[in-house]
Amino acid sequence: SPRHFLSIADLSSGELVALVTAAQRAKHAIKGGNSVPSNLLESLSGKTVALMFSKRSTRTRISTEGAVVYMGGHPMFLGKDDIQLGVNESLYDTSKVISSMTSCIVARVGPHKDIVDLAxxxxxxxxxxxxxxxxxxxxIADMLTITEAQGSKDLAGLKVAWVGDANNVLYDLALACSKLGINISAATPAGYDVDPAIWKLAQDSCQETGASIETVHEPELAVKGANFIVTDTWVSMGQEEEKLKRLKDFAGFQITNELATRGGANRDWKFLHCLPRKPEEVSDDVFYSPRSLVFNEAENRLYAAIAALEAFVVDEGNILV
Ligand code: CP
Ligand code: NVA
Incomplete structure (x- = not known):
């Protein structure tokens, strides 16, 4: 059975470094000469990649469709009105049928179990x-962005502070940091604690790399000494009905220059956000400041998608470390 890519937990530290390096290589090639590295040119020629999205997307859709085209393949976007995962047809039947006619399924789903079942x-x-x-x-895009900001591939010893919701973006970020030796501190409001089973995966990686990992409820504690302060929306897709309660519960969690100063962030701290951004989680004077790497981070999604397709489709999961 093929090797799937469902989480950063699926990668060894060496494989994660290889993916970030491949993304950086693709970026240099494309920015320099408008083409992917020679080994990837036409690497998906004659191949179809199905993009099954049951939720909306700007960056993920554009970066993945673009990556397939750069590699000579054909992206086939299937939105929630084209196919309804598990609604008109079971996930089992859908997966059987789509995988019989394509070379890869890139899927955006609700419950993680849906993508596990698909795989x-x-x-x-x-x-x-x-x-x-x-x-x-x-x-992957975030690790590339941090690598570029540091000007070095050795990220061990840096500190990433998360201030916000305990969600999907935090979990893979924490896993990536833990595998690269980056210390991580996550501040979430009381009642919005991290999933202990997922957090344990990151804690185990930290044991191997020597990185520290902690959760707190006070944003000031998380940002202390941080090189990067990161957040995401407080209301993820599917949580719209909880919006009013969440806005109340997350009071005091907005990332501002004042918070960074009060908490004692590193003098040169930088800001990351996967986007889309709402003003409540980060002030404009941070979001649109030179500290903010968000638009480079968004662009890096293209190179991350190329690296993921190279690793899992072209190289069939044999990632050279
Ligand atoms: N960051 C991100 O995944 O954005 P989209 O939801 O627009 O794809
Ligand atoms: N946590 C957000 C991320 C969007 C890219 C969500 O799941 O909606």
């Missing part, structure tokens, strides 16, 4: 384009 049946690699538990291609 179990699929005869081609399944890549997670976001589930309620994980967002691995985002984490």
């Amino acid at each position: 179990e049946t699929s005869s081609v690699p399944v890549i997670n384009a976001l589930s309620d538990a994980f967002h691995p291609m985002q984490a």
Whole structure:
């Protein structure tokens, strides 16, 4: 059965570094000469990649469709009105049928179990384009963005502070940091605690790399000494009905220059956000400041998608470390 990419937890530290390096290589090639590295040119020629999205998307859709085209393949976007995962047809039947005619399924789903079930049946690699538990291609782009900001591949010893919701983006970010030796501190409001089973995966990786990992309820504690402060929306897709309660519960969690100063963030701290952004989680004077790497981070999604397709489709999961 093919190797799937459902979470950063599926990668060894070496494989994660290889993916970030491949993304960086693709970026240099494309920015320099408008083409992917020579080994990837036409690497998906004659191949179809199904993009099954049961939720809306700007960055993930554009980056993945674009990546397939750069590699000479054909992206086939299937939105929730084209096929309804598990509504008109079971996930099992859908996965059987789509994988019999394509070379890869990139899927954005609700419950993570949906993508696990898809992968179990699929005869081609399944890549997670976001589930309620994980967002691995985002984490690759974030590690590339941090690598570029540092000007070095050795990220061990840096500190990433998360201030916000305990969600899909946090989990793969924490897993990526833990595998690269980056210390992580996550501040979430009381009652919005991290999933202990997922957090344990990151804690186990930290044991191997020597990185520290903690959860707190006070944003000031998380940002202390942080090189990067990161957040995401407080209201993820599917949580719209909880919006009013969440806005109340997350009071005091907005990322501002004042919070960073009060908490004692590193003088040169930088800001990351996967986007889309709402003003409540980060002030304009941070979001649109030179500290903010968000638009480069968004662009890096293209190179992360190329690296993921290279690793799991072209190289069939044999990632050279
Ligand atoms: N960051 C991200 O995944 O954005 P989209 O939801 O627009 O794809
Ligand atoms: N946590 C957000 C991420 C969107 C890219 C969501 O799941 O909606």
